[in-house]
Amino acid sequence: MHRIDIGIDLGTSNVCVYMRDKGIVINQPSVLAYETKEKKIIAVGKKAKRMIGKTGDNIVVEKPIRHGVISEYALAERMVKAFVKNALRKRRIFGRPNICVAVPQGITEVERRAVEDAIARTGAKDVFLLESPIAAALGTGVDIMETMGHMVVDIGGGTTDIAVISAGDITFGLSLKVGGDDFTEALARYVRRKYNIELGEQSAEDAKIEIASAIGRQVDSSYEIKGKNIMTGLPVRLDLGANETVDAMNEILTQITDGIVDVLENAEPELMADIAKEGILLSGGGSLMYGIDRAISEKTGVRTVIADEPLNVVAAGAGLAGEYIMVQEEED
Numbered sequence: 001m002h003r004i005d006i007g008i009d010l011g012t013s014n015v016c017v018y019m020r021d022k023g024i025v026i027n028q029p030s031v032l033a034y035e036t037k038e039k040k041i042i043a044v045g046k047k048a049k050r051m052i053g054k055t056g057d058n059i060v061v062e063k064p065i066r067h068g069v070i071s072e073y074a075l076a077e078r079m080v081k082a083f084v085k086n087a088l089r090k091r092r093i094f095g096r097p098n099i100c101v102a103v104p105q106g107i108t109e110v111e112r113r114a115v116e117d118a119i120a121r122t123g124a125k126d127v128f129l130l131e132s133p134i135a136a137a138l139g140t141g142v143d144i145m146e147t148m149g150h151m152v153v154d155i156g157g158g159t160t161d162i163a164v165i166s167a168g169d170i171t172f173g174l175s176l177k178v179g180g181d182d183f184t185e186a187l188a189r190y191v192r193r194k195y196n197i198e199l200g201e202q203s204a205e206d207a208k209i210e211i212a213s214a215i216g217r218q219v220d221s222s223y224e225i226k227g228k229n230i231m232t233g234l235p236v237r238l239d240l241g242a243n244e245t246v247d248a249m250n251e252i253l254t255q256i257t258d259g260i261v262d263v264l265e266n267a268e269p270e271l272m273a274d275i276a277k278e279g280i281l282l283s284g285g286g287s288l289m290y291g292i293d294r295a296i297s298e299k300t301g302v303r304t305v306i307a308d309e310p311l312n313v314v315a316a317g318a319g320l321a322g323e324y325i326m327v328q329e330e331e332d
Helices: 074-092 108-119 132-139 180-195 201-211 245-266 269-276 290-299 313-319 323-330
Strands: 004-009 015-020 023-029 034-035 041-044 057-064 099-103 127-131 149-157 160-166 171-175 224-228 235-241 282-283 305-306
Touching: 004 074, 004 313, 015 074, 015 313, 023 074, 023 313, 034 074, 034 160, 041 074, 057 099, 074 108, 099 108, 099 224, 099 305, 099 313, 108 127, 127 132, 127 323, 132 149, 132 160, 132 282, 149 245, 149 269, 160 245, 160 290, 171 224, 180 201, 180 235, 180 245, 201 235, 245 290, 282 290, 290 305, 305 313
Parallel strands: 004 099, 099 127, 149 282, 282 305
Antiparallel strands: 004 015, 015 023, 034 041, 034 057, 149 160, 160 171, 224 235
16 A cells, blocks of 8 residues: 555645644645745745735735646745645654645646646655545545445535546546635625625635525624725725625536536436435535535435535545555556
């Protein structure tokens, strides 16, 4: 069995790092800030994210991962190096570590090579790549090697991976270029269109986390948003109701549910019977939106459950993938 020392969920919104015998040691935003003149890194993770929209021209805050793949190679490499270096301080690993990285299913060979090269340059001994749905299943304790159908929907920041898994392989799946960041943007557009209020990126994300809803709530709640009045340019506050966010979320949610239905329709009848019995497993930050499990269940007619610690299961699965990787290599 391959010994995996570090598992990484290299996400659009967050980088989550799992360490052997230690568990999750890092869960930080996929953001870094650097000084423009000498390209010196000023901050990574949470500290860099707090700088979004608040810096002058001499500092750039960047998200080097877009829709689950590296868009800015040099910056992504430096960001990942910082996280891996920090992780290694949590536990002394002698020699160079073996690292397994979860990636969206269906990425191109060029995109795979970019991830492998970026991770290898952190000082890794061996680098393994694993599709996010398989990592999510492994992280929740699913026996993916058995000949039973399991359906996983991983709603990340920039992608939603939908897959039917059986006998250690994805029998059919889709990777949609929509995720939690699109929900954030949809909420900001809604507030702008309805109230003439422009929200900053962080303000919109905070509002999404607090009150965004996939279905109506029996008892409505509200959240105070702070933004800029488009007409006057002055600061303004507004109590945004949770139930009115259902309309804002609908377009992106429909893309996800339509993708799930598409995958179900393409599943073999025997696997469909297993999924009807086992249910659909949700992971990723997007699964934490209020009522999204019920919305998916109502659209598909299949029981839908949210994984324990949905933000961490993909990284955990990557860290626990040693036996699975060994079996796959033997089959090849």
